[in-house]
Amino acid sequence: MIKKLYRQLTSEKQRIALHYALYKAASIWLKGNRYECCCCGKSARRFLPHGDVIVRKNIKCPHCLSLERTRILCMYIQNEIFPHVTEPLRVLDFAPVKGLKEFLKNAPQVASYIDADINPNVATYQADITQMPYEDNSFDLLLCSHVLYCVPEDRKGMQEIHRVLRPGGRALIVEEIEGETTRDLQHVSPQELREVYKEDTTTCRIYGHDLVDILSEYGLKGQIIPYVKQLPPEFIEKECLTNAFEADIVDCINT
Ligand SMILES: [Zn+2]
Incomplete structure (x- = not known):
């Protein structure tokens, strides 16, 4: 219900902007050196989960969102x-x-x-x-x-x-x-x-x-x-x- 209302009240562009802002916050929280991303050259102590039907852990770079x-x-x-x-x-x-x-x-x-x-x-x-x-x-x-x-x-x-x-x-x-x-x-x-x-x-x-x-x-x-x-x-x-x-x-x- 809340998800449906959120989608009705916001444009896709706004949702994408919010999505990026949340990831930016996550990248600060996940600061560390354990993993590295060859796309952006940045590192993190853990990567983010990703997936719709099956959610997989430690997949997405929190800095540039690369899978x-x-x-x-x-x-x-x-x-x-x-x-x-x-x-x-x-x-x-x-x-x-x-x-x-x-x-x-x-x-x-x-x-x-x-x-x-x-x-x-x-x-x-x-x-x-x-x-x-x-x-x-x-x-x-x-x-x-x-x-x-x-x-x-x-x-x-x-x-x-x-x-x-x-x-x-x-x-x-x-x-x-x-x-x-x-x-x-x-x-x-x-x-x-x-x-x-x-x-x-x-x-x-x-x-x-x-x-x-x-x-x-x-x-x-x-x-x-x-x-x-x-x-x-x-x-x-x-x-x-x-x-x-x-x-x-x-x-x-x-x-
Ligand atoms: Zn990256």
Whole structure:
């Protein structure tokens, strides 16, 4: 009842601002050195819990709100993308997260940075991934973390990623990948999604390893990189990544 009233009396923008203010207060309370975040470079004695259907502990950086999948993606960019950059990159970041956004905006390897989302309250620019307002070949690097699984027409999104990236550009797509074959869940009721699949109600599908085949149909030649498995155990512990073994990066070259 109180939650419903709160939602009626406040705009989404106001709720997001309050959310950030509360996290700012939490970051002071959680001051410490036990854990570290590679996105913002700050540390804490504990990270915050995260999750809707299943709440997981010690996941979210209290300073920049990065989740473990964001920190893995940030490490991958630092270690596997930036060392090979010859010309500064034009970057498009879909569904941005504060910590990674600041990291990319300040990186000397980045020439321009655009963050976009279908929800105008969570990104600088509003854009639908299935119908992007950008010219062909506009970007060198496109980030798309946990987006396509909840896009009803995900293949249109892949087509658009191919179109806005230059030939030879990279798309880093982060998804939870389970099994060999992608399971479409668009016919499943919201209740079944939560109770049986432990997914939130926006989930349209759970990708399998065939995601690379699907992407290749749209000119995105990729491979699945379980990057967290390549990181040293002490780093996994320090960055709070022990629950992140399902956040795979699909690293694609646009052909
Ligand atoms: Zn952080």
